[in-house]
Amino acid sequence: MKVVPKLNANYYELLESYAGRIRRKMPQVEEHALLTKSIKYRDVLATTVVGRGTTYDELSANLDDLANGEIDFAVLASLGRIVALQNINTEDRANGRKFIHAANENLPRTKLFQKYRQLEFELIFESASYSEAVAYLNANPELKEVQDGYLEVDVHNPFLGSENCEYTHWQHGFNKIFESYGRMPVALFGDAKNPFDRLTAANDLNQITDGPLVSVIMTSYDPEPEAFIAAARSILNQTWRNLELIIIDDASPNRANKLLEKLAEEDARVKLVLLTENGGTYRARNVGLEVATGEFVTGQDSDDWSHPERLESQVKYLLEDPEAAGVMTSAVRTDEKLSRIMPGLSPTRKCEVSFMTPLHLAREVGGYLDARKAADSEFRQRVEFYSQRDVGVIHDALYIIRLMPNSLSRGDFSSGWSHQSRRAFWNAALYWHSNTPASSLSVRDEPKVPLPIPHRFQITKPAPNELDIVFAADWRMSHGWQRTAVDEVKFLVARGLHVGMMQMESPNSNARTSTKPNLQIQQLINNGTIAQVTSDQEVNIANLVFHDPSIMQFPTTQESNLRVGKIIMAPFDLPSDINGEVIRYLYDDCTRNTQEYFSADVEWSFLNSMSQAVGEAEGGGVSVLPRAWPLVLDLESWSGKNNLGINSPRKIPILGRSCQNIYSHWPMKETIQQLWPTDDSAEVWILGDARGALRNLNENYYADNWVSFREGEIHPVDYMRAIDFFVYFPSEDSDENLCREAFEAAAAGKVVILPEKFRDAHGDTALYTNPEGVAQLLEHYWRSQESYQVQARSARDTLTQMFAGGNDLEEHFRSLLTLV
Structure with a gap:
């Protein structure tokens, strides 16, 4: 290499x-x-x-x-x-x-x-x-x-x-966390090695013997005896006496039968189930749901501790609010010595395992998904979406979580970070919950898991995937170039290729969320059209493509087990703007970092509109492919039968423009006012965060006729169909000469107005002028419906010639990629 x-x-x-x-x-x-x-x-x-x-x-x-x-x-x-x-x-x-x-x-x-x-x-x-x-x-x-x-x-x-x-x-x-909520204090009793396992509290003050039966499910796998006994007794010593503790041993290799059986002999409320095959804690919890007989069901981890008033508080909450889908408590996190200080972490959090819900509801939704990790939060959210009722939270710390260095989940979290697989699972679950009819969220009679389970969380480890192409990008954003990448994915899948995506955060991201990918790509993941790849998976990838090289300018240190054949850097942005003030990446750095991280050779390919970059890249000593990277636009997504022409009746036009919150992407104040009026002569709709324009205008607030649709506030197709004109002029010193959103607007049947330097890339899809000539074009095409429709049809015809050649495009991709 x-x-x-x-x-x-x-x-x-x-x-x-x-x-x-x-x-x-x-x-x-x-x-x-x-x-x-x-x-x-x-x-x-x-x-x-x-x-x-x-x-x-x-x-x-x-x-x-x-x-x-x-x-x-x-x-x-x-x-x-x-x-x-x-x-x-x-x-x-x-x-x-x-x-x-x-x-x-x-x-x-x-x-x-x-x-x-x-x-x-x-x-x-x-x-x-x-x-x-x-x-x-x-x-x-x-x-x-x-x-x-x-x-x-x-x-x-x-x-x-x-x-x-x-x-x-x-x-x-230490007792302030309990006494500040009026809860009984805790003490330490006994001779257990770890202070955590000596936790106890008086439970004889207000014991409640009448009321609904509560089933508490506790799974175990080769338990540490003192920790296990402490966890079990914290349930058996609850003030709410009418309970059953269902212990499911998940096929421990060193059978803890004597320990478990001794506990069952001590208290008739203990039910013991010994599994013969290990399937993970959530499969074991589902067994617990099958044998439970209570009105309510909840959980307990086998190395944690519940305050004696926990179950009482939760049952009372549900009895007083029968409309609630369930209730969970807060928890305090400590180590074995009951120390709560862990740099960067709060000592308290909501406690998923404490979630209590009616047993019939837990069974109706089909219990937990078949995953080794993270299924508890999915289960609780699915109960909420299925029942269309909220889950309450008792803010009293009625549960103590033991944080151990070798715990099952500890390696998945640190301050400000969670494992890629956790994020992938959460996002897939939330998309499924949010986009599925409530009645269809039950998995009780579903043989197939309804969402992709990350490889790391699967019960049975699958064979390594074989993927033709994986797109590594910051998929949290949904601007025009991200939609181009989505169109590429759809096109390649339609040609029979096995395609994946990998989330890698960009230092240039303006994403408003730390974890969620855009809805288009999440939909493709959830419906199985593409695979989601995390760097720790064992996956064979023939071609790995980056459209944002800056991701590898400052690469992650997270492990990579990926086996990559070929890497293509196909940037949608030049390494810097024309005056060098905004530098995004360096060719040699990105190439070297990518080679080192993935252990594969890197080649570069540029859009035709970026031809000047070819010589720069080759001069920097990197390998450039002989063919340009093709531009993909799914015309059917934007065009409609009846959207040619001006949206009427209206007295003034709606002018559109796309942007991100980057002031250097906007022209200076006088040009902004010339192109996108701040008076009542037109409405100005901005697709994106327009605060960069405010900075150049020296204003704190948008003009009354301006509207900024930030990410997720309007679907881009709805936006393009609502505007009348798309006017895009970047800053005066920008070397930008291609605008994806301008193609989208033309595909939606709108008149597009651009600077002359965009002509080579956009051809007859737009009109071209300088800022001083924009007002005249707007006036003419606003007043003449016939002229408007002629231009819109001409633009559509040109777009068809540019983007509808599927066979040619497929051949172009195959010439760039290593495909079998």
């Missing part, structure tokens, strides 16, 4: 370009860095810290030598948080703490920056520097008030070996 040498001359300029663009959106920057686990992205933050091209390694080495006036301490705090919480390299916690400390020493002690002071304390505590932690709390007393004072309580935890420990003080503080 050819390894491209590193050409780093422009890297600092690229970093400075990114730094200039991220200053206004630091919360999103932190989210992106944690979600991608990219080490190289730290260089962008380092450059932002000092205001000039600087790598993370350089900043780490020279931080102590920098004068305060050279440092943006707010960004340094963000960088420290990212490094500490990514925790990829052995020195990351220490370096992150170093950065955060330097920032906190110089930032104002306001609420805005409190999360950095809290994280610094958490890192001190994690290092077992307990005296230093006490001093830090005393110097930052506001931290003592966070969530019932849990930070200070943990400093006094007697099981951590701190010289500041004091059992009575700690116990009083």
Whole structure:
């Protein structure tokens, strides 16, 4: 495999370009860095810290030598948080703490920056520097008030070996999470090795013997005896006495029969089921649903602990609100020593396993999906959608989750990050729930799982997939170029190819959600048209395609097990704008990073409209394919029988324009006002986030005649059919000469007006002029319906010639791709 040498001359300029663009959106920057686990992205933050091209390694080495006036301490705090919480390299916690400390020493002690002071304390505590932690709390007393004072309580935890420990003080503080809601306090009793397993609470004050039977399902697999007994007894010691504890042993290799049978002998309310084949906790829970006899059913994990008042509170909630589909409680997270401090994580969360619902409803929906992980939240959401009733939440912490380093789910989560498979499963489930009639959400009589289960979560591991082509992209966005990629997918699938998608976050993303792909691509995943690929799968991919090379400018560090034959970089954006202020990626960096990550050769292919990039790329030492990348547009999606012409009756036209929230994509103030009036002479509908235009207009709010449809607020087809004209002029110094949305508007039967430099790419699909000539064209075609229809038909005919040649397009793709 050819390894491209590193050409780093422009890297600092690229970093400075990114730094200039991220200053206004630091919360999103932190989210992106944690979600991608990219080490190289730290260089962008380092450059932002000092205001000039600087790598993370350089900043780490020279931080102590920098004068305060050279440092943006707010960004340094963000960088420290990212490094500490990514925790990829052995020195990351220490370096992150170093950065955060330097920032906190110089930032104002306001609420805005409190999360950095809290994280610094958490890192001190994690290092077992307990005296230093006490001093830090005393110097930052506001931290003592966070969530019932849990930070200070943990400093006094007697099981951590701190010289500041004091059992009575700690116990009083630990019980605030219960007593603040009027719940009975807990104590520790017995001689179990771990404090967690000694948890107990009095349950003889208000024991309730009358009322509906509650079935509690607890699965086990080779349980640790003390933890298992503690979990079981926390249910058997509930104030709600009318319960059955159904224990399903999932074919433990070291049969815990004696332990389980002893428990059943001690309490007649224990039902024991021993499975002979391991199928995972959710398959075991479904067995529990079959044997349950209660009116309500809920769960309990075999290494967690329930407060004695948990079941009572949940049953009362459901009896008082019979319209509720169910109820869950909040939970507190601790380790085995009952310490709640875990850097970057809240000590409380909603508790999925505590979900209680009527047994008949749980059976009606068909129980849990056949997956090894993540099926509990899907089950709860499906109950809500199926019943069309809400699930309530009791905010009292009536459940304690034991976080263990080797737990089944611990490796799927860290602060700001969740495993790709988790996100894929959640998104597929939400799409299914949201787009399926309620009555069809039951899987009781369905032999086939109704949504794709990620390979990692499947009970029986499938054979490795064989895919002809996978598109790696940031599928969370739904702008024009993303729709082009979707059209490519549909076209290739229609030609019999096996196609997949892989979600990889882009540093240039303006996505408003951290996890959800756009609906078009999620639909294709859910209906089985394409496969969703995660990097840890064992998949054979003949061709891996990127349309956004910047994804690999700052690559993830997450593992890849993919076996890739050939990689094609087919960018829809040039590496930089014409004046070099916005630099998106460097050819050599992206090629080298991609080769290293996927262990496959990389070739580049460009759209015909980007012919100037070919020489630049070849000059940078990368391999360029001899044929251009084809542009795909599904005309049928946009055209309609009766949408040629102006939408009437209306006194003024609706002018359309597409955009993202990037001010440099817009022309200057005078040109904006010339092209898209801010008076009542026309309505202006923007497809996308138009805040970039506001910046150039020096305005805080849109004019009364302007409407900005941000992502998800209108379907692009509905938008294009509603407008009368599509007027697209980028900024004066832009080298852009192709606009996907302009093709869409023409396909929808609208008159399109573009600058002259777009003519080569768009041909007779549009009219061309300069900004001064737009008003005259609008006036003519608005007044003359006949002229409007002639232009619209001409544009449609041209589009048909450009995009309807399916056989030629297929041959073009086959010449670019390695296909069998």
